[in-house]
Amino acid sequence: MENKKVNYFTQSVTETLNNLGVEPSKGLSQVKAHQLKEEIGPNRLEAKKKKPVYKIVLSQLQDWLIYVLLAAVVITILMGEYIDSAIILLVILINAGIGTFQEIKAGKAIDALLKMSSPKALVKREGQTKEIDSAELVPGDLVILDAGRIIPADLRLIETVNLQIEESSLTGESLPVHKDAEATLKDLKTPIAEMSNMCFMSTIVTAGRGTGVVVETGMNTEVGKIANLLDTGVTQKTPLEKKLSELGKTLGKIAVAICLVIFGLSWIQGRDLAEMFLISVSLAVASIPEGLAAIVAVVLSIGVTAMSKKNAIIRKLPAVETLGSVNIICSDKTGTLTLNKMTVTEVYTSDGPRLIDDNQKINLSDSVRKLTEGMILCSDATLENEEATGDPTEIALLVLGDKMEIDRPNLLQNNQRVGENPFDSDRKMMSVLVKSESDFTVYTKGALGSLFNVVDFIFDQNEIRPFTEEDHQNFSDAARKMSNNALRTLALAYKSKTSETTSTQMEEGLVLVGLVGMIDPAREEVKPSIQLAKQAGIKTIIITGDHKNTAFAIAKNLEVAETIDQVITGPELDDLTNQELLEKVENYRVFARVSPQHKVQIVQALQAKGHIVSMTGDGVNDGPSLTVADIGVAMGITGTDVAKNAADMILTDDNFSTIVVAIEQGRNIFNNIKKSVIFLLTCNLGEVLVMFVTLSLGWPVPLIATQLLWINLLTDSLPAIALGMDGDDSEVMKEKPRNAKESFFSQGAGIQVVLGGILIGVITILAFWYGFYELGYSPFDKKIPVEVVKNARTLTFLVLVCAQLFYSLSLRSSKKPFYQIKIFSNHYLNGAILLGLFLQLSLLFIPFLRNAFKLHLPDLNGWLMALGLGLIPFIAMEISKIILMKRK
Structure with a gap:
C-alpha cells in the first residue's frame, strides 16, 4: 500500500479498490490485516498522556x-x-x-471499562462477514454500514442505498447528509461536508445502508486531526x-x-x-x-x-448510585426477555396453514417455496457457517430456507439486487428490486396490515388471481391466531416487471404470497429474575413494538401481567391527554405497538409519579428515552452504537436478568x-x-x-x-429500593x-x-x-x-x-x-x-x-x- 497521501474522494470505486489492493467480494485476508495493523497500529484515537506516577x-x-x-x-x-x-x-x-x-x-479499572465498551465494526474478510472491535480495522477493510452504526474509520464508500449520515460531530451540520458511492469529485479543495462519496470516523448512520473501504485509521482520520478536542477524559x-x-x-x-x-x-x-x-x-x-x-x-x-464480569458495563459511574433506587424496569421484550433467536413455526398461504417442525422434512408447495425465496431475497441478514448478522427476524427466514433445503447462495447469485426501498417505521415494510437475467421482480415484506394497502392480487396454486374480501378475511384470521399464540407475523408480496422501477412505483399493484409466524421464546432465567425484582420492590414493565396479543402472551407467561386490561397500545396512548396518562400509567404492565416517542412519554409519566426508572433500548430512535430514563440500558449485542452512547449501562448479553443482577x-x-x-x-x-x-x-x-x-x-x-x-449480601434484594432523596x-x-x-x-x-x-x-x-x-x-x-x-x-x-x-x-x-x-x-x-x-x-x-x-x-x-x- 502506498504511503503517500491519496485523495480518495477524487477516485472512482474501482480506482480506490485497486489502489488499496482489495477484492470487493472477499475483502482483506486475516494475514494481510494483521500485517497492516502491526505496521500502522490500532485504529483508535490517542488519548491524552497519562499523568506520570x-x-x-x-x-x-x-x-x-x-x-x-x-x-x-x-x-x-x-x-x-x-x-x-x-x-x-x-x-x-x-x-x-x-x-x-x-x-x-x-x-x-476505568481504562478497562472504556476498552470493553469500545464500538464494533461489521467487516468482510476472506469472503465472510463478521463483527470485530473497531480498533482492529486497517486500510483496505470492507466495512458494512446500516442505520445506527457509528462510522469506525474514514471510508471511501463503494456501495450506497439511500445512505444518510449525520456528521455534526465533525462538520457542525445538523441535518443528515445523503451519500453516493458513485460520485467522483474533481476539486481537491472540496470541503469535508461536501464529500458525498466519503464518510468519516465518529459520524453516525441515520438511514439506509452501504459498504465502504477503510482509507484512514486512528490519528490519520479527519477526526484524529482534532483528537485533542475530542478527548474529554474520565475525571x-x-x-x-x-x-x-x-x-x-x-x-x-x-x-x-x-x-x-x-x-x-x-x-x-x-x-x-x-x-x-x-x-x-x-x-x-x-x-x-x-x-x-x-x-x-x-x-x-x-x-x-x-x-462488567457479570455482563453489565457501567459507562457512567453515577449509574451505580442510581441503581440502588430503581423501582421500575421498563424492558423491551425481544432479546432482553427472550432469546432474540426467532424461529419460524408456522406459514400461511392460499393453500392454508402449515406448521414447521424442526424434526420433520418439509415438502414445498409452489406457494411456500415462493414465500420462502421471496423472504430470503428481501433480507439484509447474513448466515454463514452458523454465524449470523442482521435482524433476528430476517435471520429466522434464512434458517427457514435452509430447513427447506433451498440453495441460498445460488438463489442470491441468480437474483441481483438493483434497487431498494428500505424499511421505516411509518410504512412498516421494505421492498427490493432484483434482476434475474432480463427480468425484474419486486419483493415486499412487512406487516400484513401495511401490505393489505398495496396488494391487488394473490398467488394461488401457482397462478395469480384478484385479491378478494374472502382472502382478506382468511389472512386476517390466520394472523390473529398466530398473534394469540405469541407469534410474530410477517407477510410477503411481489410483482414482476420488465424494466426497472422507481421506489414509489415499487409498492403498488402487488401479489400477496403468504404469511409466516415466528416466535422468540422467553429466556429460562428471566422469570425467576422478574420474581426476584418483585421481591425487591421493583416492578417490571414490558414495552414493545409487538402486537397487543403477542405482548400479552409473553407477559402472562412471565407473570408480568395478569389480564389484558393491563396492556395498552401506542395508538391508545395517543388518545390520552398528558393528565390522563399521568393518572393511569401505573395501571399498565405492558405497552404494545409503541414508537420510540411513546417510550419517552411513558418514562416521563412514571418519573412524574416519583418512580426511578430503568429503560432498555437498542435502536437509533431509542436514544431520547435512554437519555431521559434514570438508568438508560443499551443492548450490547443487538444495540446500535447510538443507543450504546446514550446509555448509562450496556448489557453484553442483552439479557433482562443482567439488569436485575x-x-x-x-x-x-x-x-x-x-x-x-x-x-x-x-x-x-x-x-x-x-x-x-x-x-x-x-x-x-x-x-x-x-x-x-x-x-x-x-x-x-x-x-x-x-x-x-x-x-455481596444475599438478602439485599429483600429490601425495598433506596429513596433517591434519602440522606446518607x-x-x-x-x-x-x-x-x-x-x-x-x-x-x-x-x-x-x-x-x-x-x-x-x-x-x-x-x-x-x-x-x-x-x-x-x-x-x-x-x-x-x-x-x-x-x-x-x-x-x-x-x-x-x-x-x-x-x-x-x-x-x-x-x-x-x-x-x-x-x-x-x-x-x-x-x-x-x-x-x-x-x-x-x-x-x-x-x-x-x-x-x-x-x-x-x-x-x-x-x-x-x-x-x-x-x-x-
Whole structure:
C-alpha cells in the first residue's frame, strides 16, 4: 500500500479498490490485516498522556494539612526530636503512597471499562462477514454500514442505498447528509461536508445502508486531526463523591475548630505550646476524613469492574448510585426477555396453514417455496457457517430456507439486487428490486396490515388471481391466531416487471404470497429474575413494538401481567391527554405497538409519579428515552452504537436478568461505601472525643502526635477500603429500593456514627484513666512520673486501635449478627485487621520502635484491659443487632 497521501474522494470505486489492493467480494485476508495493523497500529484515537506516577505522588502532597505536617517536621527537627520528625515524615510518605495506589487502581479499572465498551465494526474478510472491535480495522477493510452504526474509520464508500449520515460531530451540520458511492469529485479543495462519496470516523448512520473501504485509521482520520478536542477524559466525580467530599470539608472545618479550641485550652492551661501544636495538627489530620472521596472512587471502580464480569458495563459511574433506587424496569421484550433467536413455526398461504417442525422434512408447495425465496431475497441478514448478522427476524427466514433445503447462495447469485426501498417505521415494510437475467421482480415484506394497502392480487396454486374480501378475511384470521399464540407475523408480496422501477412505483399493484409466524421464546432465567425484582420492590414493565396479543402472551407467561386490561397500545396512548396518562400509567404492565416517542412519554409519566426508572433500548430512535430514563440500558449485542452512547449501562448479553443482577450489585456497592464511611466517621469521632474530653478535664495528653498519626494510618486506610470490598449480601434484594432523596445518614446510620464514636471515646478514656490507676495515680494529680503517663498512653493507644479494628467486623452488616455472616468471606478485611494487629504489636515488642513512639510494654492486666475494652464496641453493636432482630 502506498504511503503517500491519496485523495480518495477524487477516485472512482474501482480506482480506490485497486489502489488499496482489495477484492470487493472477499475483502482483506486475516494475514494481510494483521500485517497492516502491526505496521500502522490500532485504529483508535490517542488519548491524552497519562499523568506520570511521580506527578500523582506530588498531587497527593498538595494539601494544606500536608503542608502543616511538613512544617511540623521542620519544627521537631529544630526541637531536636529527630525520631518524631522521621515518624511524621514517614506517615506523610505512606499516606501519599496509599493515595497514589488508589488513584492508579481507579484509573486502571476505568481504562478497562472504556476498552470493553469500545464500538464494533461489521467487516468482510476472506469472503465472510463478521463483527470485530473497531480498533482492529486497517486500510483496505470492507466495512458494512446500516442505520445506527457509528462510522469506525474514514471510508471511501463503494456501495450506497439511500445512505444518510449525520456528521455534526465533525462538520457542525445538523441535518443528515445523503451519500453516493458513485460520485467522483474533481476539486481537491472540496470541503469535508461536501464529500458525498466519503464518510468519516465518529459520524453516525441515520438511514439506509452501504459498504465502504477503510482509507484512514486512528490519528490519520479527519477526526484524529482534532483528537485533542475530542478527548474529554474520565475525571467527572459522581454525585456521591461530591456529597462525601463536601461532607469531608464540613467535618474538616469542625475538626480544625475543635483542634484550635484544644490548642487554646492548652495555652490557657500552660501546657507546652510546641508539643500541643504538633498534637493539634496531628489530631486534625487524624480526625478529618480526607480519604472519603478516594475510598469511594476505589470502591466504585472495583465494583463496576466486577459488574462488567457479570455482563453489565457501567459507562457512567453515577449509574451505580442510581441503581440502588430503581423501582421500575421498563424492558423491551425481544432479546432482553427472550432469546432474540426467532424461529419460524408456522406459514400461511392460499393453500392454508402449515406448521414447521424442526424434526420433520418439509415438502414445498409452489406457494411456500415462493414465500420462502421471496423472504430470503428481501433480507439484509447474513448466515454463514452458523454465524449470523442482521435482524433476528430476517435471520429466522434464512434458517427457514435452509430447513427447506433451498440453495441460498445460488438463489442470491441468480437474483441481483438493483434497487431498494428500505424499511421505516411509518410504512412498516421494505421492498427490493432484483434482476434475474432480463427480468425484474419486486419483493415486499412487512406487516400484513401495511401490505393489505398495496396488494391487488394473490398467488394461488401457482397462478395469480384478484385479491378478494374472502382472502382478506382468511389472512386476517390466520394472523390473529398466530398473534394469540405469541407469534410474530410477517407477510410477503411481489410483482414482476420488465424494466426497472422507481421506489414509489415499487409498492403498488402487488401479489400477496403468504404469511409466516415466528416466535422468540422467553429466556429460562428471566422469570425467576422478574420474581426476584418483585421481591425487591421493583416492578417490571414490558414495552414493545409487538402486537397487543403477542405482548400479552409473553407477559402472562412471565407473570408480568395478569389480564389484558393491563396492556395498552401506542395508538391508545395517543388518545390520552398528558393528565390522563399521568393518572393511569401505573395501571399498565405492558405497552404494545409503541414508537420510540411513546417510550419517552411513558418514562416521563412514571418519573412524574416519583418512580426511578430503568429503560432498555437498542435502536437509533431509542436514544431520547435512554437519555431521559434514570438508568438508560443499551443492548450490547443487538444495540446500535447510538443507543450504546446514550446509555448509562450496556448489557453484553442483552439479557433482562443482567439488569436485575446489576441492580443487586449496585445496591451492594452503595452499602459497602456506606460501611466504609460509617467506619471512618465513627473512628474519627472517637479520637476527637478522647482528646477533647481529657484535655478539657486538665489531664495529661492521652496521645502524642506520632501516635495519632499512626492510628490514622493504621485504621483509616486498609480496613476502610476492605469494608468497601465486602462480599455481596444475599438478602439485599429483600429490601425495598433506596429513596433517591434519602440522606446518607438515614435509617439510623447517623445515630450509629454518634453512638459508636461516643462508645469508642468512652472506653478509650477509661483505658487512659486505668493506666494511672493501676500504678496508684490519678490523671488529676499534679506531679505524675513519666513512666506512669507512658503506661496510660500505651493502654490508650492499644485500646483505641483494637476497638477500631474489631469494630470494623460488626459493620459488615447493619442487621445480621456476626455469627450469621460468613466470618472468613472478606479476606481483605480479615487481612487488614491481622496486619493492623501485627504492626501494632511490632511497635510494642521491637525496642527501637517502642522507644520511638514513647510506649511502655504492658503487664498482663494491661493486655487483658486492652483486649477486653477493645472488644466492647464490637460486642455492643452485636447485642443491639440481636435485640433488633428479635423485636422484628
